[in-house]
Amino acid sequence: MDVRGLTAGYGHAPVVEGLDLSVASGEIVSVLGRNGAGKSTTLMAISGVLPRAKGAITVDGRVLSGPPHKRSRSDLGLVLEGRSVFAKLSVAQNLKIAGVSADEVTEIFPELGKRIGVPAGMLSGGEQQMLSLARAICRRPKALLLDELSFGLAPVVCDRLFETIRDFARTSNVAVLLVEQHIAYAADVADRALVMSEGRIGLELPGAELREREEEVEALYLGGPGATPADQVAAEG
Ligand SMILES: Nc1ncnc2c1ncn2[C@@H]1O[C@H](COP(=O)(O)OP(=O)(O)O)[C@@H](O)[C@H]1O
Numbered sequence: 051m052d053v054r055g056l057t058a059g060y061g062h063a064p065v066v067e068g069l070d071l072s073v074a075s076g077e078i079v080s081v082l083g084r085n086g087a088g089k090s091t092t093l094m095a096i097s098g099v100l101p102r103a104k105g106a107i108t109v110d111g112r113v114l115s116g117p118p119h120k121r122s123r124s125d126l127g128l129v130l131e132g133r134s135v136f137a138k139l140s141v142a143q144n145l146k147i148a149g150v151s152a153d154e155v156t157e158i159f160p161e162l163g164k165r166i167g168v169p170a171g172m173l174s175g176g177e178q179q180m181l182s183l184a185r186a187i188c189r190r191p192k193a194l195l196l197d198e199l200s201f202g203l204a205p206v207v208c209d210r211l212f213e214t215i216r217d218f219a220r221t222s223n224v225a226v227l228l229v230e231q232h233i234a235y236a237a238d239v240a241d242r243a244l245v246m247s248e249g250r251i252g253l254e255l256p257g258a259e260l261r262e263r264e265e266e267v268e269a270l271y272l273g274g275p276g277a278t279p280a281d282q283v284a285a286e287g
């Protein structure tokens with residue numbers, strides 16, 4: 051996936067301006083940064099959720115444009131911030147709407163097998179994220195965008211989700227762009243990390259260097275104007 055000159059925002063001043071990034075097939079790139087850095091805006095602009103975003107986006111050499119459903123037909127998978135399941139519909143119905151086989155999903159996450167008739171809103175947070183992730187994976191995207199999958203979940207559940215993402219990226223040769231606030235999780239899962247600050251990529255480094263360069267990364271989290279103790283707590287999780 052290749053993104054050139056991405057500019058997006060909500061009103062007059064853009065939040066993200068002229069952003070370039072690329073993710074190779076089979077590669078996992080993590081976007082880090084404190085609350086408000088522009089991570090979700092970037093993902094929403096790439097996926098077409100923010101309709102007036104500018105820039106050139108290609109996946110496997112094919113241009114992505116138009117509304118989100120058109121981009122998802124052109125091989126882009128998406129799990130946005132928060133749990134994007136239909137709460138009143140059963141797990142089975144959630145999968146049916148997405149055109150995804152329940153058997154395939156329960157092969158990835160066997161625990162969903164026992165919950166297949168349950169309204170998705172009754173699932174635990176971890177199970178809901180498993181459902182969202184499996185649904186996106188089973189549609190066989192060539193590029194997958196994931197926004198803060200780990201939010202509010204226990205470490206043991208996060209490990210399962212990230213392990214699944216790693217397997218998927220490697221075996222299906224998919225480009226994964228994953229927003230993650232926790233440096234430790236990003237270090238576990240990412241081949242490469244981009245640290246965002248005020249809508250720009252302030253630092254790019256190999257995932258393997260995240261732990262040893264944690265201070266440098268944290269400085270970018272905390273350095274921007276408006277960084278408050280509350281932001282620090284959010285950044286540290
Ligand atoms: N719906 C919105 N309307 C107006 N401003 C927004 C909206 N969503 C986010 N913003 C602003 O855009 C900036 C970047 O937000 P966001 O991309 O959500 O950051 P992150 O995901 O890194 O926490 C912040 O200043 C935020 O207040």
Ligand SMILES: [Mg+2]
Pocket residue numbers: 089090091131
């Ligand atoms: Mg966000």
